[in-house]
Amino acid sequence: MELNWQGETLHCTDEGTADDAVLFLHGLGGNANNWLHQRRAFAQHHRVITVDLPGHGRSTGMGIPFAQYADAAGAVLDHLRIDAVSVVGLAMGARVGIALAARSPHRVRRLTVVNGCLELPPREHERRVALYDLLLRPGGVREWAQALLEGMGVSGHAGIARGFLISADRIDPAHVNAVFHQVDALDQVEEFRALVVPVQLIVGERDHLVPTSSTDQLIALAGDATISRFPGTGHLPYLEDPAAFNRALEDFLHGQAASADGVSRDTALR
Numbered sequence: 236m237e238l239n240w241q242g243e244t245l246h247c248t249d250e251g252t253a254d255d256a257v258l259f260l261h262g263l264g265g266n267a268n269n270w271l272h273q274r275r276a277f278a279q280h281h282r283v284i285t286v287d288l289p290g291h292g293r294s295t296g297m298g299i300p301f302a303q304y305a306d307a308a309g310a311v312l313d314h315l316r317i318d319a320v321s322v323v324g325l326a327m328g329a330r331v332g333i334a335l336a337a338r339s340p341h342r343v344r345r346l347t348v349v350n351g352c353l354e355l356p357p358r359e360h361e362r363r364v365a366l367y368d369l370l371l372r373p374g375g376v377r378e379w380a381q382a383l384l385e386g387m388g389v390s391g392h393a394g395i396a397r398g399f400l401i402s403a404d405r406i407d408p409a410h411v412n413a414v415f416h417q418v419d420a421l422d423q424v425e426e427f428r429a430l431v432v433p434v435q436l437i438v439g440e441r442d443h444l445v446p447t448s449s450t451d452q453l454i455a456l457a458g459d460a461t462i463s464r465f466p467g468t469g470h471l472p473y474l475e476d477p478a479a480f481n482r483a484l485e486d487f488l489h490g491q492a493a494s495a496d497g498v499s500r501d502t503a504l505r
Contacts, residue, residue, distance in 0.1 A: 266292030388469025
């Protein structure tokens, strides 16, 4: 499905027929197909929405600034005539979800942040800049992709690694680099602190892309959020262990605290 927004084309999917809608938002350089495991599982009992954010996947709009991505997500909901959703976002997608929930709290019922962060310490910022600036070097895309696989803690998953390398060959390196710099410079501490919706934090404990200090900051600010820790996964738990990920997410969507195999839960306190 496609819609026109600010002179650009946004691609989205709309599956399932239930009233309880869930919006899945991909990470930097990703697309709606990253959530195939979740689309198949959740469409049985939910209305499942995914979107290729501007300049990603089949959506145009490489010139759209990251600050407007939440507006793009809102435009998709408007187009589909959806008043309110639960939002699930990975990394960059989580930042979009935080912005959407902060700007339009009436539209977001619940928010799940998957391996997200609100700001980065200077040393980590410098490390990431060096990593993403590889994209601007001749032949640097493959070096960037290999380094990112290691950082995400998923290089040992042959299928995920293979798919990621194929996807890396299809990205626009300059666009991903430009969006990275916009996202990386963003400070969402106050936006997150002001959220009034229930929050779930999903943490892949083998993820080295998001520094521990950033995860600790999220937990400290998250009040009575649901914390779902995945000790056996890295940055992409929804791909690495989709069954456990889906159980943890389903529990949260239904306000339950039941445990899933291999997933530990605790409650973050202020």
